[in-house]
Amino acid sequence: AQSVTQLGSHVSVSEGALVLLRCNYSSSVPPYLFWYVQYPNQGLQLLLKYTTGATLVKGINGFEAEFKKSETSFHLTKPSAHMSDAAEYFCAVSDGRSSASKIIFGSGTRLSIRP
Amino acid sequence: DADVTQTPRNRITKTGKRIMLECSQTKGHDRMYWYRQDPGLGLRLIYYSFDVKDINKGEISDGYSVSRQAQAKFSLSLESAIPNQTALYFCATSDLNSGANVLTFGAGSRLTVL
Numbered sequence: 001a002q003s004v005t006q007l008g009s010h011v012s013v014s015e016g017a018l019v020l021l022r023c024n025y026s027s028s029v030p031p032y033l034f035w036y037v038q039y040p041n042q043g044l045q046l047l048l049k050y051t052t053g054a055t056l057v058k059g060i061n062g063f064e065a066e067f068k069k070s071e072t073s074f075h076l077t078k079p080s081a082h083m084s085d086a087a088e089y090f091c092a093v094s095d096g097r098s099s100a101s102k103i104i105f106g107s108g109t110r111l112s113i114r115p
Numbered sequence: 116d117a118d119v120t121q122t123p124r125n126r127i128t129k130t131g132k133r134i135m136l137e138c139s140q141t142k143g144h145d146r147m148y149w150y151r152q153d154p155g156l157g158l159r160l161i162y163y164s165f166d167v168k169d170i171n172k173g174e175i176s177d178g179y180s181v182s183r184q185a186q187a188k189f190s191l192s193l194e195s196a197i198p199n200q201t202a203l204y205f206c207a208t209s210d211l212n213s214g215a216n217v218l219t220f221g222a223g224s225r226l227t228v229l
Binding site: 006009032034036041042043044045046049051090094100101102103104105106107108 | 119148150155156157158159160163165173205207214215216217218220221222223
């Protein structure tokens, strides 16, 4: 069965520093992978996704993630953190590639930005 | 107007009461989902529907029921609410033809059961 593990429930970085949020997945089939972001008092919105092709995926707000099959990882990075990046981030995997597939979420990582 | 609208946004109720959370969408998506969010647990799938006549249980369906009244409407009911159902509930939609099943979320319904 597919699953997602996010390492670190809370990450704190200084403004301007590198952001690295870790995600490892388990999947019996080539996965679809996602990062979603949740700002305070809002629903989740898609940050980026990997389906096929290029393993480095660029998303909104300067974020990117790299699919590494050998490491079963899909870590999220941003070169320079901004105060507006403070939010909760969820990694997710599709439990298949059929039309009946569902999305399974990790437990989330709260990102704090220090001035 | 939001693409996915949830009502109510906040609700406080007492143990044993029946509660309905409603979701409507203007995306024209065929798939709709109810998730529950708890701190440290991420989002867990309660029920999902791939079309009006197709309802499926998710990983935590006990104590919940759903109704897909139309393609655009998907309601979640708690027949007899209990305190451990206190959580933030999200409705989401996706398009069968989108390929990767990208979800569009509502703003959430915060439920407190006393």
